[in-house]
Amino acid sequence: MTESFDIVIIGYGPAGIAAAGGAVREGARVAVVESHAPGGACLHRGCIPYAVFIDKLRYGADAHGARASFDLPSVLGDIRRTQERMVEDLEREAVRLGIKMIRGRATIVSGGSVRVSTSDGAEREIGASRIVVAAGRGEAGTTEGYTQDGVRPVPGRVVHAERFFDEVTEIPPSAIVVGGGTSGIELAAALNSLGTRVTVFEAEPELFARAGRFASRRFTDMLEERGIAVRAGARVVSVGTGDDGTVTCEFDGAAGRETSDAAIAVVATGRRHDCRRLFASEELARNLGVRFDAGRIVVDEDGRSGCATIFAAGDATAGPCYAHRASADGRRVSAAIAGHPRGDGENRRRAQAGAAGRDVPHCVRTGTEFGFVGMSADDAQASGVPAVTGRAWAAANGYAVATGRTGGFAELVFALTDDRRPGALIGAQVLCPPASELIAACLLAMRAGADAETLAETVYAHPTFSELLGEAARNALTKTR
Numbered sequence: 185m186t187e188s189f190d191i192v193i194i195g196y197g198p199a200g201i202a203a204a205g206g207a208v209r210e211g212a213r214v215a216v217v218e219s220h221a222p223g224g225a226c227l228h229r230g231c232i233p234y235a236v237f238i239d240k241l242r243y244g245a246d247a248h249g250a251r252a253s254f255d256l257p258s259v260l261g262d263i264r265r266t267q268e269r270m271v272e273d274l275e276r277e278a279v280r281l282g283i284k285m286i287r288g289r290a291t292i293v294s295g296g297s298v299r300v301s302t303s304d305g306a307e308r309e310i311g312a313s314r315i316v317v318a319a320g321r322g323e324a325g326t327t328e329g330y331t332q333d334g335v336r337p338v339p340g341r342v343v344h345a346e347r348f349f350d351e352v353t354e355i356p357p358s359a360i361v362v363g364g365g366t367s368g369i370e371l372a373a374a375l376n377s378l379g380t381r382v383t384v385f386e387a388e389p390e391l392f393a394r395a396g397r398f399a400s401r402r403f404t405d406m407l408e409e410r411g412i413a414v415r416a417g418a419r420v421v422s423v424g425t426g427d428d429g430t431v432t433c434e435f436d437g438a439a440g441r442e443t444s445d446a447a448i449a450v451v452a453t454g455r456r457h458d459c460r461r462l463f464a465s466e467e468l469a470r471n472l473g474v475r476f477d478a479g480r481i482v483v484d485e486d487g488r489s490g491c492a493t494i495f496a497a498g499d500a501t502a503g504p505c506y507a508h509r510a511s512a513d514g515r516r517v518s519a520a521i522a523g524h525p526r527g528d529g530e531n532r533r534r535a536q537a538g539a540a541g542r543d544v545p546h547c548v549r550t551g552t553e554f555g556f557v558g559m560s561a562d563d564a565q566a567s568g569v570p571a572v573t574g575r576a577w578a579a580a581n582g583y584a585v586a587t588g589r590t591g592g593f594a595e596l597v598f599a600l601t602d603d604r605r606p607g608a609l610i611g612a613q614v615l616c617p618p619a620s621e622l623i624a625a626c627l628l629a630m631r632a633g634a635d636a637e638t639l640a641e642t643v644y645a646h647p648t649f650s651e652l653l654g655e656a657a658r659n660a661l662t663k664t665r
């Protein structure tokens with residue numbers, strides 16, 4: 185064993201960055217093993233390149249504002265520059281914090297040691313009192329885990345969403361998007377705004393079913409009104425390429441097996457999870473007491489696996505695959521290792537109440553954005569929680585009318601009090617241009633235990649979309665008067 189640390193973290197994406205920063209502030213000696221450049225899927229494959237791309241679209245009132253001025257090569261250059269700058273910032277910050285950065289592939293060889301293999305074939309073992317697995321869905325610099333039944337990637341034509349900006353050099357006339365999750369829909373909306381004819385295939389019967397039927401349908405309608413064909417309940421069974429340059433997708437829908445053609449296909453179903461690969465053998469993981477569920481490490485509310493010295497955070501564990509969830513996990517793990525789980529048992533209480541995971545916001549940036557958090561009216565009904573909803577339409581909001589963006593709404597879900605009045609906010613679904621920002625206010629209100637009266641009496645600046653929140657709360661109060 186060449187060196188030993190208090191904590192060795194595998195992976196320096198959002199979860200690893202937050203865990204490392206938190207642990208250093210707790211006074212721990214921390215090493216990070218990262219096989220690629222710092223930043224994880226978020227910086228190299230997901231959030232950041234997509235944010236640069238979407239920002240350049242400058243979605244207008246009709247969601248088609250970008251086409252004339254859009255220059256893909258220049259946007260790709262902006263993406264690279266942003267990534268380089270952020271990598272440098274992360275490296276500098278790691279040095280400032282005294283984090284030991286080790287470049288290589290990590291494999292757990294015991295509950296207290298990690299083997300690091302480097303590209304030149306060298307191997308060494310480092311010791312750790314605690315190991316934090318923050319390895320996401322795989323190494324950021326590889327394509328492992330992309331494989332999907334019936335779909336073989338073909339560079340530039342059948343492209344994984346993670347590799348879109350590496351492989352696609354011009355805006356295609358038509359595109360098939362396989363997978364109607366966040367990145368699939370963001371890409372579909374972006375391409376649509378650039379004039380691409382887009383068809384989205386989603387195996388589930390509805391897009392974003394967790395947002396509840398009403399919000400999900402309204403959002404889908406809006407996408408279709410923009411000209412995006414949404415085939416929900418359609419399972420793609422194969423994607424093939426023809427000699428004439430077309431891509432053909434075979435899918436099973438309501439009418440049986442059908443086909444659809446386009447210039448390219450983007451596979452946005454995500455990588456497979458396989459955290460077993462991080463252990464020297466399956467037997468070792470089993471003997472250590474580490475369990476897996478669908479390839480992800482099973483952890484408790486503090487991020488501890490079945491082995492007392494091994495923790496996990498972010499995409500490597502169950503829960504929504506978002507950078508913000510990964511960062512929150514990383515902070516929680518470092519606090520738990522330091523011996524003071526965050527929030528004095530708040531995590532435990534929320535986990536027991538089944539609330540954990542419900543307070544992670546979902547945001548889809550499609551010009552008119554879609555954000556949701558907590559319970560929908562359908563969730564409340566299914567879980568037997570007495571609730572009332574309040575809704576406000578953007579068509580009656582001054583800012584929406586003034587800027588011609590009237591298609592959305594805000595719906596707030598309140599738990600009913602014993603005297604059947606709208607009590608604490610337990611969920612929100614918002615469809616409007618700044619929904620990703622507004623949903624943060626909703627989550628804050630939820631965590632602070634704000635009720636309908638508080639939301640109704642809050643003074644919102646005029647004219648803004650935030651006024652939708654006050655209107656929706658007043659609507660809920662009116663319903664129960």
Ligand SMILES: Cc1cc2nc3c(=O)[nH]c(=O)nc-3n(C[C@H](O)[C@H](O)[C@H](O)COP(=O)(O)OP(=O)(O)OC[C@H]3O[C@@H](n4cnc5c(N)ncnc54)[C@H](O)[C@@H]3O)c2cc1C
Pocket residue numbers: 194195196197198199200217218219220221222223224225226227229230231234288289290291318319320321322323324325345346367462497498499500504505506507508509510
């Ligand atoms: C196309 C796309 C768009 C997305 N858009 C958004 C978005 O808008 N908002 C959002 O919140 N989330 C988004 N995500 C999801 C987000 O990127 C992930 O949820 C987040 O990066 C997970 O963080 P993590 O730290 O758990 O894992 P990762 O970011 O995957 O980081 C894991 C790190 O571990 C390293 N690693 C893996 N195995 C090893 C090993 N054996 N040895 C050493 N290092 C290893 C990897 O190289 C990587 O750097 C998007 C994802 C994709 C693919």
